Amino acid sequence: MRVCIIGLGRMGRGMAVNLVNKGHVVYGYDVNKSIYAALNNVGVKTVDSVRQCGDTDYVVLALPTGRESAQVLSELSTNAVVIDTTTMSITELTQVLSIVRNKGFKYVTARLEGGPKQAESGSLVLFVGGDEQLYSNPRNSCAS
Known part of the structure:
Protein backbone atom coordinates (compact mmCIF):
# COMPACT_ATOMS: atom_id res chain seq x y z
CA MET A 1 0.00 0.00 0.00
CA ARG A 2 1.21 3.51 -0.85
CA VAL A 3 0.15 6.31 1.47
CA CYS A 4 0.89 10.00 1.52
CA ILE A 5 0.44 11.81 4.81
CA ILE A 6 0.02 15.55 4.55
CA GLY A 7 0.78 17.18 7.88
CA LEU A 8 3.67 15.56 9.73
CA GLY A 9 3.12 17.09 13.14
CA ARG A 10 2.60 15.02 16.26
CA MET A 11 -0.22 12.84 14.86
CA GLY A 12 0.81 12.67 11.21
CA ARG A 13 4.40 11.78 12.10
CA GLY A 14 3.21 8.96 14.36
CA MET A 15 0.91 7.54 11.69
CA ALA A 16 3.70 7.75 9.10
CA VAL A 17 6.18 5.90 11.34
CA ASN A 18 3.62 3.23 12.17
CA LEU A 19 2.79 2.60 8.51
CA VAL A 20 6.47 2.41 7.54
CA ASN A 21 7.05 -0.08 10.38
CA LYS A 22 4.25 -2.23 8.94
CA GLY A 23 5.99 -2.34 5.55
CA HIS A 24 3.97 0.25 3.63
CA VAL A 25 5.46 2.84 1.31
CA VAL A 26 4.84 6.19 2.98
CA TYR A 27 5.31 9.62 1.48
CA GLY A 28 5.02 12.69 3.63
CA TYR A 29 4.56 16.41 3.19
CA ASP A 30 4.69 19.25 5.70
CA VAL A 31 5.25 22.98 5.44
CA ASN A 32 7.94 22.58 8.14
CA LYS A 33 10.76 21.00 6.15
CA SER A 34 13.07 20.86 9.18
CA ILE A 35 11.38 17.61 10.28
CA TYR A 36 12.18 15.84 7.01
CA ALA A 37 15.65 14.56 7.97
CA ALA A 38 14.38 12.64 11.00
CA LEU A 39 11.50 11.15 8.99
CA ASN A 40 13.75 10.15 6.09
CA ASN A 41 15.89 8.26 8.62
CA VAL A 42 12.91 6.05 9.56
CA PRO A 64 -4.30 21.82 12.21
CA THR A 65 -7.67 23.16 10.98
CA GLY A 66 -10.18 22.90 8.17
CA ARG A 67 -8.65 25.99 6.58
CA GLU A 68 -5.48 24.04 5.83
CA SER A 69 -7.51 21.02 4.76
CA ALA A 70 -9.42 23.14 2.22
CA GLN A 71 -6.18 24.66 0.92
CA VAL A 72 -4.55 21.25 0.46
CA LEU A 73 -7.64 19.77 -1.22
CA SER A 74 -7.71 22.72 -3.62
CA GLU A 75 -4.10 21.94 -4.66
CA LEU A 76 -4.41 18.15 -4.67
CA SER A 77 -5.11 16.07 -7.76
CA THR A 78 -5.58 12.39 -6.98
CA ASN A 79 -7.63 9.29 -7.55
CA ALA A 80 -6.61 8.00 -4.11
CA VAL A 81 -8.96 7.69 -1.17
CA VAL A 82 -8.60 10.85 0.92
CA ILE A 83 -8.87 10.26 4.66
CA ASP A 84 -9.24 13.54 6.51
CA THR A 85 -8.35 13.40 10.22
CA THR A 86 -8.44 17.18 10.61
CA THR A 87 -10.64 18.67 13.32
CA MET A 88 -12.70 21.49 11.82
CA SER A 89 -15.65 23.76 12.38
CA ILE A 90 -18.97 23.33 10.56
CA THR A 91 -18.11 26.33 8.36
CA GLU A 92 -14.74 24.80 7.45
CA LEU A 93 -16.37 21.40 6.83
CA THR A 94 -18.89 22.98 4.47
CA GLN A 95 -16.05 24.53 2.46
CA VAL A 96 -14.07 21.25 2.45
CA LEU A 97 -17.08 19.23 1.28
CA SER A 98 -17.73 21.72 -1.51
CA ILE A 99 -14.18 21.23 -2.79
CA VAL A 100 -14.50 17.44 -2.42
CA ARG A 101 -17.70 17.41 -4.51
CA ASN A 102 -16.32 19.77 -7.16
CA LYS A 103 -13.14 17.75 -7.60
CA GLY A 104 -14.82 14.33 -7.33
CA PHE A 105 -12.57 13.05 -4.54
CA LYS A 106 -13.11 9.71 -2.84
CA TYR A 107 -13.30 11.23 0.66
CA VAL A 108 -13.94 10.00 4.18
CA THR A 109 -13.48 11.67 7.52
CA GLY A 115 -2.66 10.87 20.87
CA PRO A 116 0.78 10.75 19.24
CA LYS A 117 1.83 7.66 21.21
CA GLN A 118 -1.20 5.73 19.93
CA ALA A 119 -0.63 7.05 16.40
CA GLU A 120 2.88 5.61 16.35
CA SER A 121 1.93 2.32 18.02
CA GLY A 122 -1.05 1.78 15.72
CA SER A 123 -3.60 1.77 18.54
CA LEU A 124 -5.62 4.86 17.57
CA VAL A 125 -9.37 4.46 17.47
CA LEU A 126 -10.86 5.98 14.31
CA PHE A 127 -14.47 7.07 13.91
CA VAL A 128 -14.94 6.98 10.14
CA GLY A 129 -17.69 8.78 8.24
CA GLY A 130 -18.42 8.86 4.55
CA ASP A 131 -19.75 6.78 1.72
CA GLU A 132 -20.33 3.22 3.00
CA GLN A 133 -19.41 1.68 -0.37
CA LEU A 134 -16.11 3.59 -0.38
CA TYR A 135 -15.36 2.42 3.15
CA SER A 136 -16.18 -1.21 2.30
CA ASN A 137 -14.37 -1.38 -1.04
CA PRO A 138 -12.16 1.70 -1.63
CA ARG A 139 -10.60 0.52 -4.89
CA ASN A 140 -13.91 0.05 -6.72
CA SER A 141 -15.85 3.05 -5.45
CA CYS A 142 -16.30 6.52 -6.78
CA ALA A 143 -17.04 9.72 -4.92
CA SER A 144 -20.68 10.52 -4.32
Missing part, protein backbone atom coordinates in the same frame (compact mmCIF):
# COMPACT_ATOMS: atom_id res chain seq x y z
CA GLY A 43 11.85 5.39 5.97
CA VAL A 44 9.30 8.10 5.20
CA LYS A 45 9.86 9.45 1.68
CA THR A 46 9.31 13.18 1.99
CA VAL A 47 8.01 15.24 -0.92
CA ASP A 48 8.24 18.94 -1.77
CA SER A 49 4.60 19.54 -2.71
CA VAL A 50 1.13 18.12 -2.03
CA ARG A 51 0.90 17.64 -5.79
CA GLN A 52 3.45 14.82 -5.44
CA CYS A 53 0.99 12.86 -3.27
CA GLY A 54 -1.43 12.13 -6.10
CA ASP A 55 -0.06 8.75 -7.21
CA THR A 56 -0.81 6.80 -4.03
CA ASP A 57 -3.58 4.54 -2.76
CA TYR A 58 -4.45 6.78 0.18
CA VAL A 59 -3.86 10.40 1.13
CA VAL A 60 -4.20 11.15 4.84
CA LEU A 61 -4.75 14.74 5.92
CA ALA A 62 -3.50 15.40 9.46
CA LEU A 63 -3.73 19.17 9.52
CA ALA A 110 -11.78 9.92 10.42
CA ARG A 111 -11.94 11.40 13.87
CA LEU A 112 -9.14 10.16 16.09
CA GLU A 113 -9.32 8.93 19.66
CA GLY A 114 -5.84 8.91 21.16
